[in-house]
Amino acid sequence: MTEIQDSKFEKFFSRLPEKSHACVRFFFRNDYYSVYGKDAIFIAQKFYHTMAVVKYLERSISSFDEKNYSKEDDAFVNLSFLMFESTLRELLLSFQYRVEVYGRDKNYNWKLLKKGSPGNLQAFEDDLARNSEISTSPIVLSLNLTVINNQKCIGAAFSDTSSGKLAVCEFTDNDHFSNLEALHVQINAKECLLYSEDSNPDKHKLIKILQRSGLMITFRKKEEFSNKNIVQDLNRLLKLNASSATLPETQLKSAMCSLAAVINYLELLSDDSNFYQFELSTFDLNLYMRLDTAASKALNLTPSPLSGSNKSMSLTGLLDRCKTGQGRRLLERLVKQPLLDVAKIEERQNLVELFVEDTILRQTMQEEHLKKVPDLYRIARRFLRKQASLLDCLRLKEVVARLPALLEVLNSCASPNKFVLDEVFSSPLKELKVDFEKFVELIETTLEYDEGEHEVYIKPSYDEDLWAIRTSMEDIKTQISKQLQNVASELGLIPDKTLKLEHAAHLGFFFRVTLKDEKVLRAQKYKFHTLETQKNGVRFTNNVVSTLNENYKALKSNYDEKQSVLAQEVIKVAGGYCEPMISLNEVIAYLDVLLSFADASVNAPIPHVRPKILPIGSGIITLEGSRHPCLEVQDDVQFIPNDLFLSKNDTCFVIITGPNMGGKSTYIRQVGVIVLMAQLGCFVPCTRAVITVIDCIHARVGAGDNQLRGVSTLMAELLETASILKSATENSLLIIDELGRGTSTYDGFGLAWAISEYILKDLNSFCLFATHFHELTAISNDYPRASNFHVTALTTDNKLTLLYRVKPGSCDQSFGIHVAELANFPPDVLQMAKRKAAELEEFSSLNNENGQEQLEGEKLIDDFLKEVIERRIMEMNENEAITSLNEMKRNLLLKNNIYVNSIINSVQNK
Incomplete structure (x- = not known):
C-alpha cells in the first residue's frame, strides 16, 4: 500500500465502533486477510497455536488513543484464503462468534463488506461450503416477552435460512421459563434476538436462562419488533401470497412482532433471491418430547468441546452415518425432537427395520447413491441468487439421472413394510422424476463436460452460430498441427517427442524443445521467435503459428461470448426448478437419516433391537x-x-x-x-x-x-x-x-x-x-x-x-x-482418611442412638399423657390421682428410656 492508503486505513480503523470480545474483524487485502490488535493475538493462539505468526506495526494504528496504548494494539496476523476459510468456519460454527469482513472499494475507501453470526450465515455461505459441507443449521430465535394477567407470555419466531423456513408460536410460561427452554432445545437455535430497552425484571431472569443455555444473545432496537408491515413483508417472502386472513397475526400478534425482528435482522427483504422462497408455519411445542438444557447436556445429545474428534461421545455423533450435508443437518434437528405420536414413531421404526434387515439395500443406497449426492439446497440458493454456473446445472442433472437407479433399488425390497417405503420415499421420488424430465432433456441437449479441463461447456451442436465458430476453430487447430510436422522437418527433430506442440492461456499455441536441443533452434533463429525459456525447455513459435494463434484467439473470444449468452439462458431455465430441487433435497435428507439410524443399529458392538x-x-x-x-x-x-x-x-x-x-x-x-x-x-x-x-x-x-x-x-x-x-x-x-x-x-x-x-x-x-x-x-x-x-x-x-x-x-x-x-x-493421606472416617462414624452412631432414644421417649410421653386423659385423673380425688400417677410413673420408669429418665430426674431435682 502507498502511504496515503495506509493513512486511510489508520483513520478508518481508529473510528470503528467498539466491539465485543466475541466478535472478530477481518480486513481483506486482495491476496490475503489481516486481523489486528486483540483479534490478532486470539487468532495466533487459538488457530495457529503459536505467537511466532504475530507481527507488529511500525506505525501504531492505536496512536490516536495514546492514553490507552499497549503493544498488543500494534499486533497483526495475516491469513491466506485457505486459513481464512477454516478460521471462519471454526469461529461461526464452533466458537459461536460474530465475524465482520472489511475491504476497499474502487476508490480505496474502506467499508464493511459482509458480516455474520452463528444464526446468520447467509453472507458467508460460499466461504463455508467451498471446501466442506455445512452440517449445522443457522437458526435465529426472536422473543417478545409480555405479562398479561400476571402470566408471562412469550411470542417467539425463528428462521432457518438453510431450508427456507419461518415459524411462530406463542405460549405462557412459569417463573423458570421451562417452555422457552424446551423450545430452544427443540429448534436448536444458535442466536436469540431481544429488544434492549426493557427494565422488566422478568427479562433479566430470561436473559440469565438463555445465557445458561449457551445461546448467543443479540440486542435489537424495540422499533424492529413491530408487526405494522408484516403482511406486506411476508407477501414478498412467502411462496404463497399472505393476507391478514391467512396469517396467524390475529391470534399471535406478539409472535408476529418477533417475526418482524427476524426478517429485519437477517435483511431478508434486501436480497431479491429470498422473494417467494419461504414457508411460514405455526410451531407446536407439544408435538415433540420436551427437553431442558440440563437434560440435553446430561444425555450428551450433541458433541461438546471435551469430546474432541471422538464423534461417538455424543448421541448425534453416534447416529451420524449420514452421507450428505442435508442429512447431517436434519439429524441434528431430529435428535432434539423425539416424537410423541406412536403411529409416527412406528412408521420410522418400520423403515429403520426394513433397512436393518436388507443389508444390500442399505449399503447400495449409502455407498452408490447418497454418497454422490451434493447439497441440493445450497445449489438451489445459488440459482436463486443468480450465482449458479453450468457445473451446478450438470450436478443437479446427475442427481436426477440417478433417480431411476435409486427407485429400482427401493423397488427391489421384499419386506412386508415395503408399503411404508413406497409411501414415504418411492412415490415422492417418482413424482419428482417426472417433474425433472424436461430439465434432464435440456441439460443433455445443451451441456458437455470436458474432463481434461474439468469445465462444463455448451455443446456446439446446440446453436448454429456456435457450431460455425467451433468448426472454424477446429480448422485452425488442424492447420497448427500440420505446422508441427513442418517445423520438425526443418529442425531435424521428432514430432511429439523431441519437439512438442503445446497450449497455454497467455501464449496460445507454441512449440517446445528441451534445453538440450536448444542449439538446433539457435541455428535457425531467423525463422523462429523465442517466447520463454524455462527449466523444462524453450518455448517458441514461427510466423505462421503466430498468425493462426491470433485468428484462433479472436474466434475463441467470440465463441466464449456467444456461449456465455447461451449459458445464462440455460441457467435461467434451470433456476425455474428450484422448488422441486428443494423437495428432492428434503426427501434425500430424510432417507439419509433413516439409513443412518439403521447403520448405527447394525454396526453397534451388540446390534440394537426394535423397542x-x-x-x-x-x-x-x-x-x-x-x-x-x-x-x-x-x-x-x-x-x-x-x-x-x-x-x-x-x-x-x-x-x-x-x-x-x-x-x-x-x-x-x-x-x-x-x-x-x-x-x-x-x-x-x-x-x-x-x-x-x-x-x-x-x-x-x-x-x-x-x-x-x-x-x-x-x-x-x-x-x-x-x-x-x-x-x-x-x-x-x-x-x-x-x-x-x-x-x-x-x-x-x-x-x-x-x-x-x-x-x-x-x-x-x-x-x-x-x-x-x-x-x-x-x-x-x-x-x-x-x-x-x-x-x-x-x-x-x-x-x-x-x-x-x-x-x-x-x-x-x-x-x-x-x-x-x-x-x-499418598498412603499417609489414606490412613488419616480412614481414621477420621471411623471417628465420624462412631460419632454419628452415637448421635443416631441418642436420636432414637429421644424419638422413643417422646412417644412414651405422648402415651403417658393419653393415659392420663383416658383414666380421667383430673376428675379423681387427690389420693386416687396420686396413686394412679405413681403407678403410671413406675411403669414409665420400667421402660428404662434415657430421654424420659433425664426429664424425670431434672424435675425431681428441682
Missing part, C-alpha cells in the same frame, strides 16, 4: 440387557448390561446407591438415552425393550460452579430442580444424580428427602435417583412405589473391585476412600 412403543400414560418401562450406546462403542470397554423395570402400579421411583465410579450415573443416563432413541424411531441398545411414550425428560446431573454468573454448585442444582418440579408431569422421566451437594450433609439430605417425597406424592413421575445419602433408602418404607437398587462392588484385602451390576437392595457405604486408593493417593 415396543406404548401410548403415553401406559406407565411401563422395561429394559432388559440395557447398555449405554455411546460408551459401549469406546475402545477397550466391555460394557456390563443391566435391567430396569418401571411401572406406575408397582415401582416408578428408583433410588440407586453404591460406590463412587460404580456406574450409578451411567445407568440412569443410559435409561434416558434409550427412551429418547426409542421416540426418535431408532433401535435401542437392549436385548428387549418396552417403552411408554414420555412427554419430557428432565435431568439434574453434574452441577458445578458458574462463577462468572455468580451461581454456586448448590444454587445451580436447586435452580434446575426447581424447574423440574414446576414443569414435570406424571408422564415425565426424571433423572437426578447426587442432589444436595454443596451444603451441609443434613441440609442436603433434608432437601433430597423432601424432593423425593414431592415427586412420589404429587408428581408421580418416573424417576431415577442416584445418591450417596444412604438414609434416603428409608423412603421406600413409607412409599411402596419407591424401590432401592445398588451398584455392586467387592472389597477383598482392602481392595475395591467394581462390578457395575445394578441389583435390588440398598448399599450402606460409598467406598470413597477405596476410590482415593485407586487414584493413587
